[in-house]
Amino acid sequence: MFAREVMQASAPAREAAVITKAAVRAAERLGLSARMLAGVLGLSEASVSRMRRGDFALERGSKPFELAVLLVRLFRSLDAITGGDETVAQTWMATDNRALGGRPVERITSISGLTDVLAYLDARRALV
Template identity: 55%
Template structure:
């Protein structure tokens, strides 16, 4: 919002004053879910769906993408979105990539996908669902899946 200030004798100047209600969503936040930018909305929806299909709880998803559980609840309700270019969005995109890689290996079997995520794996010295709670672990699991898919 721009307002004009001055004495009224042609000496007014334009000054920028923030409006009380801005239509531009802040990072990870939007007042109206319908106003979310398309990329943020798509990434948020894909992340929530991937987490559910991988058998991750809201608490686990929060640890994977580095946000609070309440933020994950707001993501699920449409009050917030993962803005592209932020660290949580980058981690969320990796989680979606992990889901797609694992889905390509086990097919559309929710049971197999969730069993793989929950089972101990010597390559990670942990279950993948636990390993992905750090950025390094998420990267290691992705490299593992990429390597397993590349075997001919």
């Protein structure tokens, strides 16, 4: 959706557009490919491509919408910990983490892994 269309849309449509755009931006800043983002959200790569073009918005109440909210939370936590350094965030996502039992980028492709990584970051963020 274009900015003017978003402003004229209903509240749920605006919310869907905002969450969709936030998830796409979070994925980009975390270094996630379209395939990885599709795996996290449980969508096809074609749907992710449409999300990036602004031709598709996640529907409130759907599983992909809820997973996108969690991904945005994960990004915000990691961003706070790394001080906004995308290189550090991307390196952390790609590096094996014994506490998480694998690389975070691989763990977040399952719901349990996504929530585990988010809980880990939230706990670390509390220390900052």
